[in-house]
Amino acid sequence: MTVHRLSPEILSAMESAVGQSGVAISGSDMAKYLGDWSGDHRGGALAVLKPASVAEVQAVVRLCGALGLGIIPQGGNTGLVAGAIDIEARGAVVISLERLNRIRLVDADNFVLQADAGCVLQAVKDASEAHDCLFPLALGAQGSCQIGGNAASNAGGVNVLRYGMARDLILGLEVVLPDGELWDGFCGLRKDNRGYDLKQLFIGSEGTLGIITGVELKLFPRPARIETAYLGLASFEAAVALFRQARRATADLISAFEIIGSECIDLARLVDADLASPVEAPVHVLMELSASAAVDLRALLVDFLAGAMESGLVAEALLADSDGHAKAFWAIREGLVEGQAKRGYHVRTDxxxxxxxxxxxxxxxxxxxxxxxxxxxxxxxxxxxxxxxxxxxxxxxxxxxxxxxxxxxxxxxxxxxxxxxLGGSISAEHGIGRSRHRAFWAGLAPAHRRLVTALKQALDPDGLMNPGCLLPPTETVP
Known part of the structure; x- marks a missing residue:
């Protein structure tokens, strides 16, 4: 049976699954779940369901399967590729994980944290720090994005060069499969070579193979020292050369290396009109070093930059002399993204x-x-x-x-x-979603297409999990 409208009987079944407060069907109640942060995408839904437990997620998935309803898992809805929005308004149901927001475990001895998928990333980071640990995933949207969505989209951010993508930070997952069965992939092990690593199927799958309800994460010792520099260089070539030298000269203690074309600074001023550019150069670099041990990072960074300036590779250099000073540097990087949004529609690539x-x-x-x-x-x-x-x-x-x-x-x-x-990728960290699925599919080799299609059909034979996301709509797939 396929449903295209909500009957009183179906609405009653949904309320039985998640409670009356867990169902939204009016336009005003659903509005915030039907648009993304960028404002580029709007969608529709028959209803928004907000389960408050893993058992409720299972009940909702089974109900939707029986009704033939498409399921769109949604985290913090901070994505930029319409991965969690039904922009074609095909009559799917949004399942928001926002009520699954509990930190389940922080094991500082083993550097492991377990959390519900709906935990906001900042809450995960705060819980880690409370135990003198670090969870290094760092995004501009970390105050609103959710850890389950980070896993489902294989989120990146500013610390990838030191700690890797979300995929590299996940030890295990808990997933509700398309038939409603629960797969518990938690084990807490760093090394586990027992056959297929099933969690990797769901990391980066953008909700097309199941709904992530829990995440088991790697923690790290909390850095004792952080040094931040804001640099001015003549070109992108110089910036790449500087990075290459810096990795060796700083004992690979770089935790961030952001590059900014000077043309972007005016965008940051749309957020803060009083913002002053620290340097006047064609290319700006924001560089951060961190260490958990008693390493003299300041001396290491000063010595390296002195040599880079003497050789002419770096034209200008400022070192943050306080946490506030470092935050002012980072405000430029964060502000230019917000400034673009204020400017309105623009071409956005990744x-x-x-x-x-x-x-x-x-x-x-x-x-x-x-x-x-x-x-x-x-x-x-x-x-x-x-x-x-x-x-x-x-x-x-x-x-x-x-x-x-x-x-x-x-x-x-x-x-x-x-x-x-150049042998590159059209998506470094934002994912494919619905806005890129045709370009993604067109670029795949035949063998790659067959493997992707086989996985989808094996795990979600009815095609109800996030239909239209990642893969083109079924009727257009060759």
């Missing part, structure tokens, strides 16, 4: 190439925009230490939204071609 290819990516992308889309304004910044560049492009003032979006689609396709020509 490209990944080999670190050595970053200069070529930026140069080719800038040339492409200038030649074929004059008047559009490129913005290049990102996590240079792991090859992830967000090359975004702002439309000219006065362009209608419809025209901007039409032109933007052409620009996006051109930028994807450049990344692919």
């Amino acid at each position: 490209l990944s190439v080999r670190i050595s290819d970053i200069p070529a990516l930026v140069d080719q992308a800038r040339h492409f925009v200038a030649l074929e889309h004059p008047g559009w304004l490129p913005q290049a910044y990102g996590h240079a230490g792991d090859g992830n560049i967000h090359f975004n492009v702002l439309p000219p003032e006065g362009l209608t939204v419809v025209e901007a979006r039409n032109r933007g689609a052409d620009i996006t396709a051109g930028l994807y071609r450049i990344a692919n020509s």
Whole structure:
């Protein structure tokens, strides 16, 4: 049976599964669950269900399966690729994990934390710090994104070069499968070589194979020292060369290495009009070192930067002399993202190439925009230490939204071609969702398509888990 509207009987069954307070069906009650942070995507839903326990998640999944209802798992809804929004309004049900928000365990002796999927990332980080530990995943949205969504999207962020993606930080998962059965993949082990590593199927699957309800995470000793520098350089080539030298000269203690084209600074001023740029240079670098032991990071960083300035690789350098000073540096990096959102619609990409290819990516992308889309304004910044560049492009003032979006689609396709020509990826950390699924699918080799399709059919034969996400709609898949 397939449902396209809510009858009183179905609504009653939903309320029996999650309680009356766990069901939202009115437009106003559902509004915040039907749009993403960027404002680029809006969707629809028959209902929003908010289970408060793992058993309730199982009950909802079984009910939706019996009714033939598509299921859209949703965390903090901070994604940027419409992965948790039914933008085609096919009549699915959103299942929000926000009420599953308990820290289950912090084991500081074994450096392990277990949490419900709906725990906000910042709450996970705070619980870790309360036990003198560090959970290093760090995102601009960490005050609202949820750890289950971080796992489902394989989130990245600013600390990937030191600690890896979300995939590298997860020891185990608890997942409600499409038939409602619960798979408990918690074990707390660093080394476990018993056959297939099933948790990897669900990390990065964007809710298309099951609903993550619990996450078991690796913790690390909390850093005792952090040193932050804000640098001015002449080019992206110089920034890549600096990173290469810094890894060796600082004993690989770099925890962040962010690169910002100077054109982005005005965007940060849309958030803080009084913001002063620490340096005047074509390329800015925000570099952070951290260590948990009694390492003299300050001396290490000063010695390295002195040599880099003497050689001409670095033109300007400022070292943070307090936590507040360091936060002011980071406010520039965080503010430019918010400033783009304030500017309105813009082309947003999330490209990944080999670190050595970053200069070529930026140069080719800038040339492409200038030649074929004059008047559009490129913005290049990102996590240079792991090859992830967000090359975004702002439309000219006065362009209608419809025209901007039409032109933007052409620009996006051109930028994807450049990344692919360099052997890169169209998605470094944001995922595929619904906004990129056709480009993703078109770029897969036949063998890759067969494997992806086989996994989907094996775990979700009815195609009810997050339909239209990651894979194109079933009827368009060759």
